[in-house]
Amino acid sequence: MKLTNRFVVDASREQVWALFDELDRVVPCMPGASYLGCEGQEHRVAMKVKIGAILSDFQGTVSFVEKDEADRVTVMRGMAKDTGGKGSAAALIETRLSALSPHQTQVDVSTDLNMAGRLAQFGGPIVADIAQRLVQQFTANLHEAVLAPQAQAHAAAEPSAAQAPVPEAATAAATPAPSATPLGRACAETQPLDLGAVVGQSLWKLVGPYALVLVVGFAMGWLTARLW
Amino acid sequence: MKPARFAYHAPETIEACTQLLAEHGDDAAVIAGGQSLLPLMRFRLAQPAHVVSIRNIEGPLSRIERSGLSLFIGARVTYSAVQRSDEVRTACPGLPQAIALIATPAVRSRGTVCGNLCQADPASELPAVALMMEAKFHLQSTGGKRVLAAADFFLGPYMTARRSDELLTAVEFPVRPAEERFAILEITRLRGGFPLAGLAVAATPGPSQALHGVAVACFGVNPVQLRLPVAERILVQQGYSASSLAAAGEALDAAIEPHSDHFASDNYRRSVTKTLLGRALAQALGAQPA
Numbered sequence: 001m002k003l004t005n006r007f008v009v010d011a012s013r014e015q016v017w018a019l020f021d022e023l024d025r026v027v028p029c030m031p032g033a034s035y036l037g038c039e040g041q042e043h044r045v046a047m048k049v050k051i052g053a054i055l056s057d058f059q060g061t062v063s064f065v066e067k068d069e070a071d072r073v074t075v076m077r078g079m080a081k082d083t084g085g086k087g088s089a090a091a092l093i094e095t096r097l098s099a100l101s102p103h104q105t106q107v108d109v110s111t112d113l114n115m116a117g118r119l120a121q122f123g124g125p126i127v128a129d130i131a132q133r134l135v136q137q138f139t140a141n142l143h144e145a146v147l148a149p150q151a152q153a154h155a156a157a158e159p160s161a162a163q164a165p166v167p168e169a170a171t172a173a174a175t176p177a178p179s180a181t182p183l184g185r186a187c188a189e190t191q192p193l194d195l196g197a198v199v200g201q202s203l204w205k206l207v208g209p210y211a212l213v214l215v216v217g218f219a220m221g222w223l224t225a226r227l228w
Numbered sequence: 229m230k231p232a233r234f235a236y237h238a239p240e241t242i243e244a245c246t247q248l249l250a251e252h253g254d255d256a257a258v259i260a261g262g263q264s265l266l267p268l269m270r271f272r273l274a275q276p277a278h279v280v281s282i283r284n285i286e287g288p289l290s291r292i293e294r295s296g297l298s299l300f301i302g303a304r305v306t307y308s309a310v311q312r313s314d315e316v317r318t319a320c321p322g323l324p325q326a327i328a329l330i331a332t333p334a335v336r337s338r339g340t341v342c343g344n345l346c347q348a349d350p351a352s353e354l355p356a357v358a359l360m361m362e363a364k365f366h367l368q369s370t371g372g373k374r375v376l377a378a379a380d381f382f383l384g385p386y387m388t389a390r391r392s393d394e395l396l397t398a399v400e401f402p403v404r405p406a407e408e409r410f411a412i413l414e415i416t417r418l419r420g421g422f423p424l425a426g427l428a429v430a431a432t433p434g435p436s437q438a439l440h441g442v443a444v445a446c447f448g449v450n451p452v453q454l455r456l457p458v459a460e461r462i463l464v465q466q467g468y469s470a471s472s473l474a475a476a477g478e479a480l481d482a483a484i485e486p487h488s489d490h491f492a493s494d495n496y497r498r499s500v501t502k503t504l505l506g507r508a509l510a511q512a513l514g515a516q517p518a
Contacts, residue, residue, distance in 0.1 A: 051385070054273045086273060119273070
């Protein structure tokens with residue numbers, strides 16, 4: 001299925017383009033997602049999603065198929081499998097950047113999503129809705145945790161030495177510590193960001209522990225109807 | 229398929245239950261009648277490590293209670309108990325009408341109203357009824373109790389504001405005025421199946437074609453059930469007429485975002501929901517528009 005999402009980022013087109021080289025900071029901005037590392041050209045990612053009683057843990061990879069500097073277009077391929085065996089997903093994600101102003105960029109994401117397995121049988125109408133919610137949350141997190149600190153790049157940076165990897169968004173106990181703040185980014189230094197607190201805060205505010213790429217949706221109702 | 233392995237708990241008090249939920253959080257699922265949870269578990273879409281049953285918890289959870297201007301339906305109260313209840317019939321006659329559309333008698337003898345509301349399936353009738361009647365949701369956890377308005381409870385498809393450590397102990401419906409008329413209609417391929425479009429209306433008629441109050445909510449045609457305040461306002465301001473109905477239909481159309489699937493296209497859902505609005509009002513008021 002085809003999904004289209006559009007959002008605006010308060011940063012220059014160059015800044016946003018540069019973020020494609022920092023997936024380790026960007027991926028955790030997606031609610032429930034974590035960046036696990038990279039092996040050559042493949043970035044390993046995980047995404048925990050909970051819809052009602054259905055908890056899925058998707059593990060997979062994302063790699064760049066195309067990176068057009070001139071037109072600021074990227075095409076990424078992602079593949080992930082649910083560790084519980086509920087299904088899998090493959091996606092081709094095309095992202096286009098257009099400058100709205102020197103400090104504002106419009107990001108257009110076009111996703112060709114294929115789902116297989118049990119989740120796919122029930123996949124359906126709510127994917128688009130969930131994707132939209134995720135994108136909204138992602139944009140908010142991106143601003144709060146990556147772009148705003150970047151804008152203060154020359155401000156004193158808090159030490160970030162031993163940052164734990166981003167906790168899964170589905171961990172119910174992830175109450176953010178009141179003192180946790182997005183870290184400033186020292187010039188010319190890539191700090192691993194602990195976005196768990198930020199993601200946790202805004203995520204709980206918005207949709208609780210439910211965060212998603214894949215879905216069960218209406219077809220679950222359809223399935224249940226079939227059982228009667 | 230059979231469910232994946234799980235640990236089963238059947239606490240005997242609400243406190244013991246919330247304790248378990250606090251302990252296991254996202255790994256726990258609450259089971260009342262199981263009519264929403266068990267199909268998911270059978271297909272291993274849901275694989276909770278801990279299933280916490282409320283079957284042994286006595287007290288308000290198993291009761292329908294009318295208290296002043298409110299009707300409380302406890303977490304363990306089944307659909308059929310609500311259908312049979314005289315108290316419900318007098319206080320909130322729309323509820324049994326909506327429940328009659330749900331599934332089969334077998335399912336209704338075990339499934340619960342609160343379970344249905346927690347499942348928050350976008351095609352379900354009861355969340356729409358809860359929204360239009362401005363029901364209140366009573367939640368309890370080890371951290372205390374809280375009450376949420378229906379408008380704040382349903383966040384999205386299968387998403388509610390209930391935290392994983394909370395138990396919905398009861399849903400509270402305001403007692404309906406005697407003059408209020410209710411109708412609920414849906415389009416479904418199988419009787420008792422999940423509807424592909426549905427609409428419920430509660431209207432209090434005035435003299436001639438006037439309407440003192442209108443509540444309208446739809447289900448199955450949007451990622452989450454929707455109350456339709458703009459359509460309601462049009463009907464109250466202009467009364468019950470063909471032109472106000474047309475305007476309300478336009479407002480309805482603007483508010484919903486139906487999906488397409490192999491049962492029906494989004495356009496069909498749009499078209500049929502407008503038709504249901506007209507039919508539901510005609511049925512509730514017992515008359516065609518002026």
